[in-house]
Amino acid sequence: MVLAAIALVLVLSVVGLTRLTSASGLQQIFVSGSDNYLRYEAMQKMFPSRQSDAIVVVSDDALMSPERLEALRDLQFELSFVDGVENVVSLFSVRRASADGQSFPPLIPDEIPTGAAFDDLVAELVSHPLARNHVISADGKTALFTVGLNQELVDGPGLHEAVGEIRSVATAALGAQGLAPLLTGAPVMRAEIDTISERDRIVLNVGGILVGTLVCLFYFQRLLLAAVSALAPTAAIVFTYGVIGWLGIPITVVLVIVAPLVIIVAFTNAMHLLFGIISEAWHDTSAERIGHAVRRVGPACLMTTLTTAIAFSALTLTDSEVIETFGAVAALGAIAAFFAVVTIVPAVASLSMRLAPFRPPRRGASADEAVMARVCAAMDRAGARHSVLTVAIGIVLFLAFAIAQTTLDPSYRLSDNVPRTSETRETLAHLDSAVGGSQQFRVLAHWTPGDGVAEDSLVAALRDAETRLSDVPTVASVLSLATLAGWLEIEAPDRPRDLAAMSDALPDPVRARFVDRETGHALIAVMIPELPTDQTRRLAGTIESTLSELESDWPGLSFELTGMLALTATETSRIIRDLQISLLVAVTLIIGLIGLIFRGVRPAILSTLPNLFPIAASGAWLALSGGTINLAEAIAMTIAFGMAVDDTIHMLYRFRHEQVRGWSNDDALARTVAAIGPVLVLTTVALVAGLAVMFLSPLPMNHDFAQLTIVILAAALAGDLILLPALIRVFGRWLAPPRARARQAT
Numbered sequence: 001m002v003l004a005a006i007a008l009v010l011v012l013s014v015v016g017l018t019r020l021t022s023a024s025g026l027q028q029i030f031v032s033g034s035d036n037y038l039r040y041e042a043m044q045k046m047f048p049s050r051q052s053d054a055i056v057v058v059s060d061d062a063l064m065s066p067e068r069l070e071a072l073r074d075l076q077f078e079l080s081f082v083d084g085v086e087n088v089v090s091l092f093s094v095r096r097a098s099a100d101g102q103s104f105p106p107l108i109p110d111e112i113p114t115g116a117a118f119d120d121l122v123a124e125l126v127s128h129p130l131a132r133n134h135v136i137s138a139d140g141k142t143a144l145f146t147v148g149l150n151q152e153l154v155d156g157p158g159l160h161e162a163v164g165e166i167r168s169v170a171t172a173a174l175g176a177q178g179l180a181p182l183l184t185g186a187p188v189m190r191a192e193i194d195t196i197s198e199r200d201r202i203v204l205n206v207g208g209i210l211v212g213t214l215v216c217l218f219y220f221q222r223l224l225l226a227a228v229s230a231l232a233p234t235a236a237i238v239f240t241y242g243v244i245g246w247l248g249i250p251i252t253v254v255l256v257i258v259a260p261l262v263i264i265v266a267f268t269n270a271m272h273l274l275f276g277i278i279s280e281a282w283h284d285t286s287a288e289r290i291g292h293a294v295r296r297v298g299p300a301c302l303m304t305t306l307t308t309a310i311a312f313s314a315l316t317l318t319d320s321e322v323i324e325t326f327g328a329v330a331a332l333g334a335i336a337a338f339f340a341v342v343t344i345v346p347a348v349a350s351l352s353m354r355l356a357p358f359r360p361p362r363r364g365a366s367a368d369e370a371v372m373a374r375v376c377a378a379m380d381r382a383g384a385r386h387s388v389l390t391v392a393i394g395i396v397l398f399l400a401f402a403i404a405q406t407t408l409d410p411s412y413r414l415s416d417n418v419p420r421t422s423e424t425r426e427t428l429a430h431l432d433s434a435v436g437g438s439q440q441f442r443v444l445a446h447w448t449p450g451d452g453v454a455e456d457s458l459v460a461a462l463r464d465a466e467t468r469l470s471d472v473p474t475v476a477s478v479l480s481l482a483t484l485a486g487w488l489e490i491e492a493p494d495r496p497r498d499l500a501a502m503s504d505a506l507p508d509p510v511r512a513r514f515v516d517r518e519t520g521h522a523l524i525a526v527m528i529p530e531l532p533t534d535q536t537r538r539l540a541g542t543i544e545s546t547l548s549e550l551e552s553d554w555p556g557l558s559f560e561l562t563g564m565l566a567l568t569a570t571e572t573s574r575i576i577r578d579l580q581i582s583l584l585v586a587v588t589l590i591i592g593l594i595g596l597i598f599r600g601v602r603p604a605i606l607s608t609l610p611n612l613f614p615i616a617a618s619g620a621w622l623a624l625s626g627g628t629i630n631l632a633e634a635i636a637m638t639i640a641f642g643m644a645v646d647d648t649i650h651m652l653y654r655f656r657h658e659q660v661r662g663w664s665n666d667d668a669l670a671r672t673v674a675a676i677g678p679v680l681v682l683t684t685v686a687l688v689a690g691l692a693v694m695f696l697s698p699l700p701m702n703h704d705f706a707q708l709t710i711v712i713l714a715a716a717l718a719g720d721l722i723l724l725p726a727l728i729r730v731f732g733r734w735l736a737p738p739r740a741r742a743r744q745a746t
Contacts, residue, residue: 006343010235013242020245022194028252029631030571032319039560040567043444046516047523049564052154054163055185056145056170057427059434060178064122064140066112068177072143073108075173075181079145082169084153084162089146094131107131129487133435133477133527142434145170147185154187163191184427184438189418193253193699196419200256200697207693208263209233215686216271225274232344233266236337243336244329253417254326254635257694257705258333261639264690265308266337268646268683269301273345275679290346298342300653303597304646305338307590311642314586315635318578323635327582330639376677379721380670390726394719398613405619411533411628412572414439419698428530436476437527439536441543442563443469447556449520454556459485461554462522468546469526474539480524481514528565532628536569572631579634586638587612590645598652606731607648610724614644614715621711632701633708640709643687644716647680651720655728669728677721684717 030037043049056079058072072091079088095104107128113121125131126140136143153162163183170181209230217226240262244251276297277290312334315327415425431438445462447454462482469478515522528539540561547559591611595604615637622629654676658668691713694706 006235006347010238012246013239016242016245017238018245019248020241020251021248022197022251029254029320029322030567030575031321032571034319034571034574036567036570036574039562040564043442043562046444046519046521047442047513048151049440049442051186051564052149052151053185054147054149054166054183054187055427055431056147056166057142057182057184057431058145058170058174058179059142059182059430061141063143063179066114066118068179069108069112071174071177071179073112075145075170078169078173079147079166082147082162082165084150084158085147085166086150087148089135089148091125091131091135091143094125094128094135129483130479133437134479137434142430144431144435149187154190159187160191160194163188182423182427182430184424184431189414189424192418192422192424196697196699197251197253197256200699200702201251201259203696204256204693205237205259205263207696208260208690209237211689211693212263212267212686215682215689216267216274219271219682220274220278225278228345228348229267229270229274231348232270232337232340233263235344236262236266236333236340239336239340240329240333243332249325249329252322252325253699253701254322255329257702258326258330260690260694261330262333262337264687265305265334265643266341267686267690268643269305269338269341270345271683271686272301272650272679273297273341277346294342294346300650301338301341303593303649303653305334307593307645307649308334308642310589310593311586311638311645314582314589314638315579317582317585318575320575320578323575323579323631326635334642376673376681376721377670380673380677380725387726387729390722391730394609394613394723394726398609398616401613401616401620404623405616407623407627408619408629409534409627410573410576411630412568413530413533414568415530416630416700418700420700421698432529435527437529439528439530439565440563441526441528441540441561441565443524443526443543443547444560444562445522445524446558446560447520449518451520451556454520455517457554458522458557461550461557462524464553465524465547465550465559468550469524469543472539472542472546474528474531474535476527476529478524478526481522484510484514533569533572534628536565537573540566540569575631576629576634579631579638583615583638583641586641587615590642594645594649594652597649598656602731603652606727607645607652607724609727610648610719611641611645611716613719613723614712615641617715618708618712621708630701630704632705636705636708637712639705640712640716643709644712644719647684647716647720648724650676650680651724665728669725673721673725680717680720684713687713 044051056075058075060068062068076088076090076092079085092106092108094107096107107125108121112118122140126136126138132138134144135146147166149159149162153159167181167183170183174181212233213226213230216229217223220226220229237259240258244255249255273294276293309331312327312331315330316324318324318327415422415428418425428438443465445458445465447458459482462480463486466478466480466482469475513523526543528536531539544561547561550559551557591604591608594607595601598604618633618637618640619629622633651672655668655672658671659665661668663671688710691706691709694702697703
């Protein structure tokens with residue numbers, strides 16, 4: 001009956017898998033209800049940013065020759081016919097103005113000149129204020145083609161094919177001239193991440209289950225037991241993703257991490273339950289003995305599942321829709337893993353007993369198990385001799401690690417979303433060196449629509465803003481309506497310079513990029529190289545100070561810093577602060593739950609240090625390895641804490657069990673370490689092995705998440721096998737239940 005119900009649920013889950021969709025916009029993690037995001041969203045509606053622009057970069061020391069310029073023009077022409085391309089901006093978009101400012105013919109003529117005339121054309125091109133470091137580098141060695149894509153295409157399933165076609169067209173157009181195009185930009189990154197995420201969903205799921213099965217096979221030395229342990233994680237993954245499909249939740253690059261988490265949570269619970277079944281069925285393999293094992297081990301597994309689910313759920317306290325969804329789905333996966341383990345493992349074990357004799361492995365048959373037992377026993381004996389010293393060292397290390405953690409700076413960079421060897425990442429670095437900046441701050445100048453005084457002074461104010469912002473260190477270039485006005489002053493000196501005249505003179509697409517008279521907004525684009533988050537944040541502060549000075553000098557105008565770069569600079573710190581608060585909430589709730597489970601404040605107090613120790617250790621690790629913390633690492637702290645506390649619960653649960661049976665504190669602790677120590681080592685190895693699968697993903701976020709989680713789990717194992725026993729020995733009498741304390745007193 002149980003197996004039939006499980007089969008029905010799995011069938012419905014498989015149907016849900018067919019409804020899965022994906023969403024991998026690079027800004028998704030910053031979507032929230034914060035004021036910063038709402039301002040960014042409003043700006044996007046007025047002046048759509050480059051989130052839908054692919055950039056084709058062509059670079060060569062001898063790029064400027066008549067033949068190669070013709071090839072570049074062919075590229076411009078061919079790109080405009082790619083499906084989904086709305087516009088292409090390049091050096092062929094640059095115009096010169098007639099003397100009266102009434103017409104704007106192309107700067108590059110239909111017939112490209114040769115000789116000295118060509119040299120004059122190149123010199124004019126690289127010095128043009130709208131071209132220099134915008135569509136061509138100052139040295140003429142790098143050309144940029146900004147390919148505007150339809151937003152529906154960017155958000156739809158055809159993005160990968162469109163990017164591939166752009167690459168093919170560029171390669172074909174330039175190949176004869178020996179030029180190799182490079183692609184970058186948000187859509188190109190998104191297509192790359194989508195491809196990697198689809199691959200990761202398969203690799204991480206299959207790899208995680210395979211690694212967990214091999215660990216179980218190594219320990220239990222029975223193929224049947226290893227196969228039984230693999231069924232629960234598989235069912236939990238199918239159920240979790242099936243629910244995601246039915247609810248219509250798109251798979252983001254963050255949600256991909258849920259799979260290995262659910263797998264390792266399910267495997268650890270399955271291993272604990274199988275270990276209990278083996279112990280119970282040593283001489284009697286009846287279904288009753290298996291039921292007894294479930295009743296004995298199941299409560300501890302339930303407790304650990306609750307603590308893990310609480311930690312995962314705490315992520316929903318952040319004001320980020322992606323992280324909130326991740327926390328809710330991960331908590332659902334942890335609960336699904338528990339029910340999969342307590343239903344599938346006993347049912348399949350019972351069924352297998354009826355089909356074939358069950359011969360559990362002999363104790364001590366595994367040399368590695370014996371080694372683990374001896375190591376745990378040796379650690380316990382050493383701890384018994386130096387308990388007070390161990391506690392003192394643990395407290396000192398914790399304080400030192402905690403202080404180191406307070407020095408961490410939040411970190412987020414656009415290029416960290418793609419592999420470190422990615423073409424898009426290398427191209428961004430090339431743009432930083434070639435044109436001075438690949439990243440863009442956006443400044444909105446605002447005035448009351450219809451305010452004639454403000455409109456009359458707008459161009460002059462924007463020119464002043466350009467001058468002041470250009471003087472800010474690390475700013476590569478500034479582009480606004482004032483840039484166009486300055487160009488017209490040279491090209492058409494008799495043309496009026498007021499806003500109305502500028503609006504009438506400029507073509508609609510150009511005007512729409514820089515000014516919206518109906519809402520009273522003008523855009524200033526500030527280009528900078530990609531910088532670490534702390535430097536970007538300081539630069540943003542400098543720019544905002546400059547904007548405040550401008551507001552004082554130009555009454556009727558206000559200036560606001562916005563754009564994706566400004567959003568990430570401010571929101572990264574806020575989201576990481578939210579994640580740290582969620583971690584604090586998770587710690588408080590879980591420590592409180594431990595006190596509730598063991599019916600006393602004292603067990604909760606004693607469990608606090610061993611569980612905070614790995615969190616502090618992870619902060620010290622980050623401080624030593626760079627001094628920054630990114631979003632993946634901040635999420636890992638909460639997630640890993642939820643898994644690490646499981647070992648503490650198993651230790652305390654077994655220790656309380658031995659105390660109730662009448663053993664003294666020292667004997668109960670020795671028996672606990674002997675029985676649970678090897679299992680904790682093995683489950684930690686299984687967790688680490690499962691997380692190590694994430695290193696197969698080329699995404700840096702997955703690497704950072706796995707690495708820090710492994711550090712936390714290793715520190716947690718040390719805390720539970722060294723620090724917790726020492727605390728129990730020093731304050732162990734606190735943990736004794738009333739009956740045990742009465743017996744010890746007599």
